[in-house]
Amino acid sequence: MRRLSTLLLTPVLLAAQPVEQRLTLPNGLEVVLIEDHALPLVRAHLSLELPGSGPRLAFLGALQPGAGGGRRGAQAMAGALEDLGADLRFSWHPGSMEWRLLVGSAETEGAFEILADSVFRPLYDAGRVERKRSALRRQSQEATGRELALDRFLGGLGHPAGGRLVPEGTLLKLGLGELQDYRRAITDPRKARLVIHGDLTLPVLTRVLQEQFGTWCPVVTPQPEPLPLPPPLSEVQGLEPLTYLGRRIRLETSADREAFRVLAGVLAGRGLPEGLELELVLGEHGDGVVLAHGGPGLRVALAKLADAGLAEGELEAVRQRLREERALLPLHPEALVEARIRGAFEPLDGYPPAGVQTRLRAWLDPAGMSALEIRGPVTPSH
Numbered sequence: 474m475r476r477l478s479t480l481l482l483t484p485v486l487l488a489a490q491p492v493e494q495r496l497t498l499p500n501g502l503e504v505v506l507i508e509d510h511a512l513p514l515v516r517a518h519l520s521l522e523l524p525g526s527g528p529r530l531a532f533l534g535a536l537q538p539g540a541g542g543g544r545r546g547a548q549a550m551a552g553a554l555e556d557l558g559a560d561l562r563f564s565w566h567p568g569s570m571e572w573r574l575l576v577g578s579a580e581t582e583g584a585f586e587i588l589a590d591s592v593f594r595p596l597y598d599a600g601r602v603e604r605k606r607s608a609l610r611r612q613s614q615e616a617t618g619r620e621l622a623l624d625r626f627l628g629g630l631g632h633p634a635g636g637r638l639v640p641e642g643t644l645l646k647l648g649l650g651e652l653q654d655y656r657r658a659i660t661d662p663r664k665a666r667l668v669i670h671g672d673l674t675l676p677v678l679t680r681v682l683q684e685q686f687g688t689w690c691p692v693v694t695p696q697p698e699p700l701p702l703p704p705p706l707s708e709v710q711g712l713e714p715l716t717y718l719g720r721r722i723r724l725e726t727s728a729d730r731e732a733f734r735v736l737a738g739v740l741a742g743r744g745l746p747e748g749l750e751l752e753l754v755l756g757e758h759g760d761g762v763v764l765a766h767g768g769p770g771l772r773v774a775l776a777k778l779a780d781a782g783l784a785e786g787e788l789e790a791v792r793q794r795l796r797e798e799r800a801l802l803p804l805h806p807e808a809l810v811e812a813r814i815r816g817a818f819e820p821l822d823g824y825p826p827a828g829v830q831t832r833l834r835a836w837l838d839p840a841g842m843s844a845l846e847i848r849g850p851v852t853p854s855h
Contacts, residue, residue, distance in 0.1 A: 492509075493506070499636045500824070504682060506678055508671075509806070518668045522665070523567075526645075532609065540597055540598075546598060550587065559575065569757070578671060588684040592689070593662075612639075620849070714846075718772070720836060720841070720843070733753060739791050742826075748771060751775075763842075
């Protein structure tokens with residue numbers, strides 16, 4: 474029945490594919506338009522690649538939500554969005570800042586002006602900076618040694634959950650002027666991608682983007698903040714013994730990216746050996762991150778999983794699920810835009826299963842992984 478349902482759906486979904494067009498502005502901003510006039514709505518997602526991660530970027534990421542831009546302070550910005558009936562949301566991860574905009578197509582031009590202000594004409598209020606500084610100081614002061622070590626470990630791997638705790642000493646040194654200047658310096662249109670879905674035509678969009686984003690000029694990008702990779706072995710006192718092993722993977726080819734997505738799907742649905750927790754996630758700049766944690770037998774369990782390999786049936790089941798999910802994307806605009814930003818539209822059958830097996834063994838091999846050892850409290854001697 475499931476096979477029949479898939480066959481019946483396929484012609485309808487293929488017919489519903491929206492028109493996709495691409496352009497690049499003179500300043501280097503890459504734009505994808507998915508033209509769809511079914512509803513009078515426009516959805517935009519702008520992703521800006523950042524130079525690594527570090528304390529200043531963590532401060533800026535925490536400061537940006539609700540900030541002002543252009544000639545508008547935070548309250549004026551919120552009021553302008555409300556007047557347009559637009560929704561603008563911001564998120565930050567190590568390696569990227571992202572904005573998501575939803576607005577009626579009749580208000581596109583005004584909403585895109587606000588988006589441009591937020592992206593490359595940020596305006597921070599001194600009082601708000603100090604309030605956020607105090608909140609981040611409390612967060613750093615209250616963090617345990619275990620939390621601090623894990624944050625640094627994950628941040629060094631480019632994991633999206635790491636690199637968020639700002640050292641107290643760094644927070645005290647960062648002033649409003651330095652934050653504002655650094656924020657402008659790292660917003661380079663050549664490092665950004667804008668995906669738009671909705672009730673727009675390419676000529677109209679091109680005019681709006683040239684008016685609102687055409688003045689976004691790249692500046693000399695500062696050197697990334699020094700953020701050392703995790704040491705081969707770190708120790709911190711914790712509540713119970715726990716080992717973290719991690720590897721950052723350069724996903725340079727479409728075959729690498731396909732293998733990573735398929736492996737993540739297989740391992741998410743498979744029962745893992747006892748004492749092993751494992752995740753494969755996309756991290757900083759689209760690199761893959763393999764993170765395993767567990768008890769004393771973690772390395773042995775991970776090595777066994779790598780040696781066991783994968784069954785061809787497992788690989789094909791995940792590929793088929795991904796194919797079906799992609800076929801349904803045109804019916805879900807938000808997911809469609811997200812997939813375009815993440816580059817998740819490459820072929821799923823580009824190479825044989827043996828290529829997945831080879832990568833599995835290399836990526837899950839505990840040898841050469843960075844490690845964090847969290848050890849239990851020391852029992853005092855009598």
